[in-house]
Amino acid sequence: MAGNSDPLTPRAKIAVTAGKAVAAASRAAGRGSGSVIGGRVALKLDPDLLARLAQNLDVVLVSATNGKTTTTRLIAEALRAAGPVVSNALGANMPAGITSALAGGSEARYGVIEVDEKYLAGVARDTDPKCIALLNLSRDQLDRAAETRMLAENWREGLAGSKAVIVANADDPLVVWAASSSANVIWVAAGQMWKDDAWSCPSCGGVMQRPGDDWFCGDCGFRRPTPSWALSGDHVLDPHGSAWPIHLQLPGRANKANAASSAAVAAVFGVPPQVALERMYQVQAVAGRYDVVQFQERDLRLLLAKNPAGWLETFSLIDPPPTPVILSVNARGADGTDTSWLWDVDYTRLTGHPICVIGDRKLDLAVRLEVANQQFQVCENLDQAVQLCPPGRIEVIANYTAFQDLRRRVGN
Numbered sequence: 001m002a003g004n005s006d007p008l009t010p011r012a013k014i015a016v017t018a019g020k021a022v023a024a025a026s027r028a029a030g031r032g033s034g035s036v037i038g039g040r041v042a043l044k045l046d047p048d049l050l051a052r053l054a055q056n057l058d059v060v061l062v063s064a065t066n067g068k069t070t071t072t073r074l075i076a077e078a079l080r081a082a083g084p085v086v087s088n089a090l091g092a093n094m095p096a097g098i099t100s101a102l103a104g105g106s107e108a109r110y111g112v113i114e115v116d117e118k119y120l121a122g123v124a125r126d127t128d129p130k131c132i133a134l135l136n137l138s139r140d141q142l143d144r145a146a147e148t149r150m151l152a153e154n155w156r157e158g159l160a161g162s163k164a165v166i167v168a169n170a171d172d173p174l175v176v177w178a179a180s181s182s183a184n185v186i187w188v189a190a191g192q193m194w195k196d197d198a199w200s201c202p203s204c205g206g207v208m209q210r211p212g213d214d215w216f217c218g219d220c221g222f223r224r225p226t227p228s229w230a231l232s233g234d235h236v237l238d239p240h241g242s243a244w245p246i247h248l249q250l251p252g253r254a255n256k257a258n259a260a261s262s263a264a265v266a267a268v269f270g271v272p273p274q275v276a277l278e279r280m281y282q283v284q285a286v287a288g289r290y291d292v293v294q295f296q297e298r299d300l301r302l303l304l305a306k307n308p309a310g311w312l313e314t315f316s317l318i319d320p321p322p323t324p325v326i327l328s329v330n331a332r333g334a335d336g337t338d339t340s341w342l343w344d345v346d347y348t349r350l351t352g353h354p355i356c357v358i359g360d361r362k363l364d365l366a367v368r369l370e371v372a373n374q375q376f377q378v379c380e381n382l383d384q385a386v387q388l389c390p391p392g393r394i395e396v397i398a399n400y401t402a403f404q405d406l407r408r409r410v411g412n
Contacts, residue, residue: 015045039096064135078276083109121158189230194309252317321352328359356385
């Protein structure tokens with residue numbers, strides 16, 4: 001339980017002060033939030049700072065390829081029913097950004113922390129979490145990230161022996177394999193729309209059998225565990241079999257799945273499902289995602305999709321044809337510079353939508369759309385694309401840095 005004694009040494013206090021000063025200077029210079037550079041400076045001055053800041057908090061870590069920023073927000077809202085929360089709500093999810101976020105929450109009782117998949121094991125060691133939520137693993141940033149099974153192995157080894165309660169998606173074989181090294185796992189049937197990274201058994205390499213919603217390995221017997229929580233339509237089923245309605249302002253099935261996992265996490269901290277789910281209604285947008293903005297006298301809905309699994313989920317929530325769609329893809333450092341993942345996305349789902357294509361790698365995307373027999377126009381920028389779109393609300397789908405570019409352009 002969080003106490004009130006001051007865990008910070010004089011050195012740690014100097015590190016926090018210096019980090020905040022650098023972050024403020026970075027913000028003043030217009031270079032973003034400053035959280036990453038501030039955290040880096042603070043960790044240089046006190047390498048143990050993250051562990052010290054987490055010492056008096058009940059910590060939840062959230063990791064996944066898709067949905068971790070949103071789920072972190074939903075859990076934070078739910079836990080505010082039980083006490084003050086500090087969280088890295090803007091998605092700076094590596095150690096420097098996490099350190100910055102925790103440094104700003106001296107009165108908090110709970111720390112709800114989104115963690116980049118590659119850093120989960122290390123951050124779990126430093127923060128001694130009470131609970132860890134594992135949502136999914138799929139291909140992402142192909143030039144930088146390890147192959148998905150290697151990430152799962154990293155989780156499996158890093159979480160073995162952890163005292164944390166693991167809340168894990170029973171429908172993702174890679175997540176189940178990673179979580180199975182832990183002593184205390186709560187399984188959630190959250191679903192898995194994208195299955196292309198889970199056809200071979202992570203345990204033995206055999207071929208996965210997938211009858212209906214079930215899965216198992218015919219070779220070694222590795223199989224889907226029985227969930228105690230489940231997403232069922234517009235309800236979360238709790239371990240007692242009670243169904244609780246999900247009321248979200250965020251669209252789509254994926255966010256209902258995030259809410260189901262978040263309700264299971266909240267219950268670990270004694271927040272009942274009804275209270276947790278009612279509080280999640282407060283979340284309207286997450287770091288600009290799902291926001292509807294006015295630009296050039298048009299309504300634009302901003303949607304983030306960073307990898308094939310994310311694009312598949314996003315296509316399921318756009319308005320039906322002939323709603324116009326603008327697609328924007330970059331391949332900068334934060335996106336991964338390899339765009340071959342575009343060929344894993346089923347763009348035939350956009351048939352009937354007028355499409356405009358922008359972004360640094362608009363020509364890569366244009367070739368992919370041509371092969372998928374889609375009608376599209378290549379545009380220089382957002383302004384031109386909006387002018388070319390027929391009437392109606394426009395769905396704008398972008399990957400990571402392209403999404404940040406769009407937010408700056410529309411003043412969001």
